[in-house]
Amino acid sequence: MAASDQTVLQFFPSTTSLSAKVHPVVVFSICDCYVRRQDQAERVIGTLLGSILPDGTVDIRNSYAVPHNESSDQVALDIDYHHNMFLSHQKVNPKEVIVGWYSTGFGVSGGSALIHEFYAREVANPVHLTVDTGFRNGEATIKAYVSVNLSLGDRQLAAQFHEIPLDLRMIEAERVGFDILKKTIVDKLPNDLEGMEASMERLLALFDDVYKYVDDVVEGRVAPDNSIGRFITDTVASIPKMPPAVFDKLLNDRLQDHLLLLYLSSLTRTQLSLAEKLNTASQIL
Template identity: 80%
Template sequence: MASANQTVLQFFPSPTSFSARIHPVVLFNICDCYVRRPDQAERVVGTLLGSVSPDGTVEIKNSYVVPHNESAEQVALDIDYHHNMYMSHQKVNPKEVIVGWFSTGFGVSGGSTLIHDFYSKEAQNPVHLTVDTGFRNQEASIKAYVSVNLSLGDRQLAQRFQEIPLDLRMIEAERVGLDVLKTTMVDKLPNDLEGMESSMERLHALIDDVYKYVDGVVEGRVTPDNNIGRFIADTLSSMPKISPAAFDKVFNDRIQDNLALVYLSSLTRTQLSIAEKLNTAAQVL
């Protein structure tokens, strides 16, 4: 049995309900900042803006980069720039407050504790978001952490980063953009037809997974889940009742509209290129 005056090493974990939800525009902004970083910088860091719901969910809606210099022993942030940017964002949207900070790279680095200490003064229990801009195996490693105190008796020894659940939800157009972003070597951006083809392939794969699940439940190979069954039923009931002939007509009309847009955009680019060359030739003459 431990004595009454024994010193105990203890962790003070964060609430179990603490989680984060991130909007896709934040990822696009972080990747854009990483591409535009100075040549000598290995990573970029910045501030996360958003809101905190009563249930403890942190919704990350916006971000901006903060200039910094770091070495093996110290990290220097441009605090004046950070405060000026935050004041500018507050004028546009006062509901978005500081909820944490982000950094590029795989996981937590050595100087993260120093930066987290600064943001702990800017927000209560800030979230640390890491984004692997290398996209290893064309997958984005996006993780969120909070700080956990490690204390020995009444004396705080260190901090430990604890990963929390992170929810990333996006519409189909945003998902297509993220898929392009994952491909580090891109010849050109996909047009509307290529985006539609990619969406249809993903939809076909999802329908095939639903078929396999339903067949497995009917044949007794898969344990039924009432929540999944209700979700499938709600999805089927939300689909409009339309005949195959009418669906083919609507689908073909949409394809014709996309083809017309592609043709008009190509024609416009050609006219602009010709006009630019004629203007250059007129100036030379």
């Protein structure tokens, strides 16, 4: 057979160079929708909103659930509800567009290809975000996928989901809540001081890791990485230079302000509770 008569089986992995960044509020919203789902629903799916950053990263900032019914061989989406919700979000924040869709569960399921095909008509190269609300690996695993086409000559045969890098960065206040969300059993919610203590412990652990890495590079046990070195340099340079006494005073002043706010908020809650009880008693009498 001549070379020109051969049919080539090929992938088109152009979308696999993408990466995604998801904000914690999206994860919290997905978990809330899963808790509020209908009794017969095994999973929740919905639309992801965000934007494309200049470096090509898909920035996922918002989401909403879409009612659906699915069986072993078909999936039915409420398309009208999806479009109405998107139009409502556009009125509030016109910069957020559809960037993909999400589903709860571990990994990609059988009906995911059908749903992904629908969102591919809404936006080019949609991102599929999965959140494991079943804690199969002991925590809520979060992954992002894109679809890679498999073609035989000019005919498309199938689509394969390919995992892409996912960045889940958050501030410390969000991380305290996210760490609680990842656990299967929670004894009690930490108060503000306990959350601050946990943040300080993580910060000290990061300092120890940086010290160990720098020592290993200096001693020749680890090959140096210029990108890590520049990141450490920029981090150290961003710290304001001040005497230890000034730093201690600044920290203590901020801590006292924080405790004062907690005290005032507690007084406010107590006053509102007393006012509500007095109002109820006056209506009864």
